[in-house]
Amino acid sequence: MKIITSEQFYTEKNDSSDIQTSEEQLDSSVLEIIKQVRADKDAALFRYTEKFDQVELDQLLVSEQEFIEARNLVDSEFIEAINDAKENIREFHQAQKEQTWLIENEKGILLGQKVTPLEKVGVYIPGGKAAYPSSILMNVIPAQIAGVKEIVITTPPQKDGKINPYVLVTADEIGIKTIYKIGGAQAVAALAYGTETVDKVDKIVGPGNAFVARAKKWVYGDVAIDMIAGPSEICVVADETAPPSYVAADLLSQAEHDESASAICVTTSKEVADKVKAEVQKQTEQLERKAIIQSSIEQNGRIVIAKNKEDAFDVVNKIAPEHLQLMIQNPTESMQLIKHAGAIFLGNYSPEPLGDYFAGPNHTLPTSGTARFASPLGVYDFVKKSSIIQYSEDALLSASDKITKLANTEGLTAHANSISIRKDNLHA
Amino acid sequence: MKIITSEQFYTEKNDSSDIQTSEEQLDSSVLEIIKQVRADKDAALFRYTEKFDQVELDQLLVSEQEFIEARNLVDSEFIEAINDAKENIREFHQAQKEQTWLIENEKGILLGQKVTPLEKVGVYIPGGKAAYPSSILMNVIPAQIAGVKEIVITTPPQKDGKINPYVLVTADEIGIKTIYKIGGAQAVAALAYGTETVDKVDKIVGPGNAFVARAKKWVYGDVAIDMIAGPSEICVVADETAPPSYVAADLLSQAEHDESASAICVTTSKEVADKVKAEVQKQTEQLERKAIIQSSIEQNGRIVIAKNKEDAFDVVNKIAPEHLQLMIQNPTESMQLIKHAGAIFLGNYSPEPLGDYFAGPNHTLPTSGTARFASPLGVYDFVKKSSIIQYSEDALLSASDKITKLANTEGLTAHANSISIRKDNLHA
Known part of the structure; x- marks a missing residue:
C-alpha cells in the first residue's frame, strides 16, 4: 500500500478526475434493452434472462413453493441475526419520519406541507451466485416506514432458475412477497415502464452493476431513482490511539468489494502509516478474497500523511468518502471539520461492517465523491411533499x-x- | 375547450403516454456542447453565446456597474413587491429547516444524522427578452436558508449583452452578486464541470428550455440537479360554489405559459362545465397572450365531468398535477383524497398565481405527472445528510x-x- 504526502494526494486526485458524461458502448446496449422491454414487455424479459442469466424461465414471479423451499435451506442463526438487524434498522429510520405541518395566521392565511408516501417502489437486489440479504433490509425498511404500500423486489436468478434462499427468507421476514426473477437493465426498464407481469413503479432503488446503474440514469425523470452508485470507498483517519490491526482490517473490508473500490488511510504520523502498511500486507495474505483486495489496494489504496489535523480533514473533504472512520482521540470534537461524508464512524469500535449490517443507519450511501451533494438512503426518499396554500378573501x-x-x-x-x-x- | 367524461379522459390519457427515453437529435447537440465546454472552457462559452444569444461578450460576469445601471431602470413599486414576496418565501421555507440529531442509549451506542448545507449551488434563470425575478427568489432563498455559502446565477444575455434589470435588482436585493451571462446547455456544462471563470458547483437548480433540461439530465450524477422540468399543468376541481369566471381565469393563467402547458377542470356538474367553458372563451379574447392560450387550450385544455367526488379525485390523481386548486365547499375535508400534487390551493381566493409569486411556498414544482414521486423545491434540496455511528467496545x-x-x-x-x-x- 503506497504511502504518500497530502500534496501527492492532491496531484493524483486532480489527474484522475476522469468524469464520463457519456459511455457510448454501454449506453447503446442499455438503450436497446430498454427499447425492447418497452416494446415486447414480458417476452423481452424472458429473452434477456435466457441471454444474460443463462436460464429459461417459466414464470418471472417467485412462487409460494419457492419461499417454502428456501426456509428449509436457511439456518436459524441467520434468521436471528437478520431479525436483530431489522429491529435496529427500523428503530433508526423511525427517527427520520416527517410529518405534515400546517401554519395558520390571524390574517386568514393557511400554509403547509403535506407528506405522502410514494405508492409503488421497486427494489433491485444484485444476485446470481452471491446473496445480499442486508441490501433487502436497507432498501425495503425505509420504504415501509415511509408508508409505501406496494414494494416489489427484482433480482437476477441463478443458473438453476432459483433465487438465493437467504434473499427469499429475508424478504419473507419483512413481508415482501412479490419478487421477480429479473436482473440487469431489463429489470430497471420493466419497473420503469411496466410489462404484463411487472407493474410500473414510482421509484427504483437498490445497488447494481454498470448496466443497472446506466439504465437507472436513462429512466431517471420518467421514474424516480435513489442514486447512480459508483465504486465504493472508505477513508480512515487514524492517530496513535488507533490499533493498526483494526485500521488495516477496516481498509481491507472495503477493498474486498471489487477492484475499483478504494481504501484510504489519513494520518499525521509516519509511524502509524508504516504500521498500518505492514498490517495491511500481513492480513491480506490470510483473506479469502486476496486477489481482489491486492488489486484494489494497489490501484486505489493509499496511506496519506497529512501535515496536521486541518490538512488531514482537507484530504477527507476532498475525497467526500462514502464511509469515514475517525479512529482518533476525542473523535466527536472533530465532527465539525467534516464537510462531506456518507456515514461517519466514531472511535475504535465502530468499524464500517457494523454499519453495513447491523447498527441501523442505512448502508446505501453516496459513493465516488457524491457525498458532496447526496445523502444516505432514508425514509425521506420514499415520501413526497405537496405545498398547501389557502388565503381568505x-x-x-x-x-x-x-x-x-x-x-x-x-x-x-x-x-x-x-x-x-x-x-x-x-x-x- | 373540450368537455369530456372521466372515461374519455382515461382513454385519452392512456393513448398519449408517450414517454421519451432518448431524444436523439437534441441529445447529440447537447452532448457536443458539453464536450466543447469541458475541453475549451471559457472560449467555448464565448463561442456559444455568440452563436445562440447573438452577442459577442467581453466578459461573462455581470459587473458592479451593470448592477448600478439596473437600479436606475427599476421602479420602487417593483422593489417593494419583491421584498414582500421575499419575506413570505423566507418565512415558509424557515419551517423546512432540518436539524442534526443524535440518539444515545445506555448500552454505549450513539446514532445520529448530521445535516450539512451544500457548499456551492448554481441557479439557472431563463432570460433573453423575458425576465423572471420570481424564479430568483424561489431558487435562491431555500439555498440561503439551508446555509449554502456560494450561490451563483447564470442567465442568457439579451442581444445588447445586458441582463434584464429586474433580474439584476432582484438578485441584488437578496445578496447575490455573482451572475454569469451564459444560457442554455453551455451554462449547465460550465456549472457542472467548471471553466476558468465559472466555479464547478455541487448542485444545479432552476427552470430552462429543452436544451437546459436535457443538459441537466446528462450531467446528473456528476453533479446534483433539482429536477427535469417538463410542461406545466393546472387542475381545478370545481363545484357549484366556484365562480366560473375565477375558474376560467386560473385555467388561462396556466395556459399562457406555452403551447404544451395543460389546464384541466374537473367537476361533477354539467352546468359548471358549461359555464366555465363559456368564461374561458370570453376571457381568452381579452388576453394579451391569446395565441399561445388558444393553442394550449385546444390541445391540452379539458373540462372533465366526473361521476362523483371519488371519480373526480381519481382523475386528479391520474394527472398528478403540478398545481391543484380545490374550488369546492369545505376543500380541507377533501385533502385526504389527494395522492399526488405539487401544490394544493384551497378555496376560491387561492389562485395559482398567488403561489407563483407571493404566498411563500416554492413555485418550482414537479411537472408532467412527476408529483407521483417528486416534491416542490425546498430547503431539503440544499442540504445533505451524513449518518453517525459510535459503538462502545x-x-x-x-x-x-x-x-x-x-x-x-x-x-x-x-x-x-x-x-x-x-x-x-x-x-x-
Whole structure:
C-alpha cells in the first residue's frame, strides 16, 4: 500500500478526475434493452434472462413453493441475526419520519406541507451466485416506514432458475412477497415502464452493476431513482490511539468489494502509516478474497500523511468518502471539520461492517465523491411533499397589487388577470 | 375547450403516454456542447453565446456597474413587491429547516444524522427578452436558508449583452452578486464541470428550455440537479360554489405559459362545465397572450365531468398535477383524497398565481405527472445528510457474532475479519 504526502494526494486526485458524461458502448446496449422491454414487455424479459442469466424461465414471479423451499435451506442463526438487524434498522429510520405541518395566521392565511408516501417502489437486489440479504433490509425498511404500500423486489436468478434462499427468507421476514426473477437493465426498464407481469413503479432503488446503474440514469425523470452508485470507498483517519490491526482490517473490508473500490488511510504520523502498511500486507495474505483486495489496494489504496489535523480533514473533504472512520482521540470534537461524508464512524469500535449490517443507519450511501451533494438512503426518499396554500378573501385582496405587479413585470398578464378578476368581482 | 367524461379522459390519457427515453437529435447537440465546454472552457462559452444569444461578450460576469445601471431602470413599486414576496418565501421555507440529531442509549451506542448545507449551488434563470425575478427568489432563498455559502446565477444575455434589470435588482436585493451571462446547455456544462471563470458547483437548480433540461439530465450524477422540468399543468376541481369566471381565469393563467402547458377542470356538474367553458372563451379574447392560450387550450385544455367526488379525485390523481386548486365547499375535508400534487390551493381566493409569486411556498414544482414521486423545491434540496455511528467496545462485542454471521453469508469475509479482529484482540 503506497504511502504518500497530502500534496501527492492532491496531484493524483486532480489527474484522475476522469468524469464520463457519456459511455457510448454501454449506453447503446442499455438503450436497446430498454427499447425492447418497452416494446415486447414480458417476452423481452424472458429473452434477456435466457441471454444474460443463462436460464429459461417459466414464470418471472417467485412462487409460494419457492419461499417454502428456501426456509428449509436457511439456518436459524441467520434468521436471528437478520431479525436483530431489522429491529435496529427500523428503530433508526423511525427517527427520520416527517410529518405534515400546517401554519395558520390571524390574517386568514393557511400554509403547509403535506407528506405522502410514494405508492409503488421497486427494489433491485444484485444476485446470481452471491446473496445480499442486508441490501433487502436497507432498501425495503425505509420504504415501509415511509408508508409505501406496494414494494416489489427484482433480482437476477441463478443458473438453476432459483433465487438465493437467504434473499427469499429475508424478504419473507419483512413481508415482501412479490419478487421477480429479473436482473440487469431489463429489470430497471420493466419497473420503469411496466410489462404484463411487472407493474410500473414510482421509484427504483437498490445497488447494481454498470448496466443497472446506466439504465437507472436513462429512466431517471420518467421514474424516480435513489442514486447512480459508483465504486465504493472508505477513508480512515487514524492517530496513535488507533490499533493498526483494526485500521488495516477496516481498509481491507472495503477493498474486498471489487477492484475499483478504494481504501484510504489519513494520518499525521509516519509511524502509524508504516504500521498500518505492514498490517495491511500481513492480513491480506490470510483473506479469502486476496486477489481482489491486492488489486484494489494497489490501484486505489493509499496511506496519506497529512501535515496536521486541518490538512488531514482537507484530504477527507476532498475525497467526500462514502464511509469515514475517525479512529482518533476525542473523535466527536472533530465532527465539525467534516464537510462531506456518507456515514461517519466514531472511535475504535465502530468499524464500517457494523454499519453495513447491523447498527441501523442505512448502508446505501453516496459513493465516488457524491457525498458532496447526496445523502444516505432514508425514509425521506420514499415520501413526497405537496405545498398547501389557502388565503381568505381579505388576505388575497391585500396582496393583490403586489402579485399583479410581479406578474405584469414577467409579462404574464393572464396570471395578473386571475388576481384582478377576483379583486374586481368579489363574491362573484 | 373540450368537455369530456372521466372515461374519455382515461382513454385519452392512456393513448398519449408517450414517454421519451432518448431524444436523439437534441441529445447529440447537447452532448457536443458539453464536450466543447469541458475541453475549451471559457472560449467555448464565448463561442456559444455568440452563436445562440447573438452577442459577442467581453466578459461573462455581470459587473458592479451593470448592477448600478439596473437600479436606475427599476421602479420602487417593483422593489417593494419583491421584498414582500421575499419575506413570505423566507418565512415558509424557515419551517423546512432540518436539524442534526443524535440518539444515545445506555448500552454505549450513539446514532445520529448530521445535516450539512451544500457548499456551492448554481441557479439557472431563463432570460433573453423575458425576465423572471420570481424564479430568483424561489431558487435562491431555500439555498440561503439551508446555509449554502456560494450561490451563483447564470442567465442568457439579451442581444445588447445586458441582463434584464429586474433580474439584476432582484438578485441584488437578496445578496447575490455573482451572475454569469451564459444560457442554455453551455451554462449547465460550465456549472457542472467548471471553466476558468465559472466555479464547478455541487448542485444545479432552476427552470430552462429543452436544451437546459436535457443538459441537466446528462450531467446528473456528476453533479446534483433539482429536477427535469417538463410542461406545466393546472387542475381545478370545481363545484357549484366556484365562480366560473375565477375558474376560467386560473385555467388561462396556466395556459399562457406555452403551447404544451395543460389546464384541466374537473367537476361533477354539467352546468359548471358549461359555464366555465363559456368564461374561458370570453376571457381568452381579452388576453394579451391569446395565441399561445388558444393553442394550449385546444390541445391540452379539458373540462372533465366526473361521476362523483371519488371519480373526480381519481382523475386528479391520474394527472398528478403540478398545481391543484380545490374550488369546492369545505376543500380541507377533501385533502385526504389527494395522492399526488405539487401544490394544493384551497378555496376560491387561492389562485395559482398567488403561489407563483407571493404566498411563500416554492413555485418550482414537479411537472408532467412527476408529483407521483417528486416534491416542490425546498430547503431539503440544499442540504445533505451524513449518518453517525459510535459503538462502545462492549456494544460491539455483544453484536459481533450477528455481524460476522451476516458478513459470512454474503461471502464478504474481510468484513467479518474487521469485526473478529476486534473480538480476538480487545484493547489491541
